[in-house]
Amino acid sequence: MATGIITSSDYLRHDTGRHPERRERYQVLLDRLKADIDLWQDLLKIEPYAATDQDLWRCHTPAAIERVRQGSLQAAIAGRIALDHDTIISADSEAAARLAAGGACRAVDAVVSGKLTGAFVACRPPGHHATIANAMGFCLYNNVAIAARYAQATYPDQIRRVLIVDFDVHHGNGTQDIFYDDPSVFFFSMHQHPWYPGTGGTDERGIGNGEGSTLNIPVPARLNPDHYLRLFRDSLDRILASFSPDLLLVSAGFDGHESDPLGDLLLTDQCYRIISRELAAVARTTSSGGLVSCLEGGYNLDTLGDTVHGFIAALD
């Protein structure tokens, strides 16, 4: 398998200060990957582009985009500003957020063209809490959702059905919101419950034509990791029995790690390697044959590098 990584030092320009989702996350992740010289040399490096208004409009209202843009303009004068009690914007956050979404789209290009079978978008800010109408939960634009709609719009003959798998410890409420009535994008989230943001019950299954194309598997804190992995695998089997994706996109949040300060799950680095191999196996059944993983959560600076390194190495 050819694996690639989307990186940009501009992801450091989203400056949240002393916040869990801080610039150092990107730095420790890149430092750890580069320390594995063989792996780093093998990874194809891809630069993101800044997502266009057209890219963003496929998932967000003009008002939501304007609030982020205005937030960055205000932050340029006032220093950082808070969009809500945990979503911070700095002067360059809007630019970084467009590069995060554009990075996910570039990764789609690389996978759909057959250049890569696995792409990891090492982006920040993260995206999966950003709803159609609102930035929230550290997220400004919904990177994985924008990539899904980009794939369908750019490659209409090749990419009709997209599966999004979200294993972040928090429910991907934004992604669910965007595709809730859309049967062409299946959204599967496994997350701790009850936990932020409070959504993601099993009764949330989609609406209208999209009914049945959302699957939420809420799990209790401190669930046995073997049980978690069994549920994850069984859920993927259930989805694939009725939905044949052309492309697999992943909201790769690592805050379900046993050491993470923002979650109470007990997943280990080995668990994430198993998840990675499971997802790579699913990707091989899709018509594009590949997967794009976008970084979401993961907040322990001492462990995040090793966890992501293992996840990427296991894609091969």
Ligand SMILES: [Zn+2]
């Ligand atoms: Zn999270």
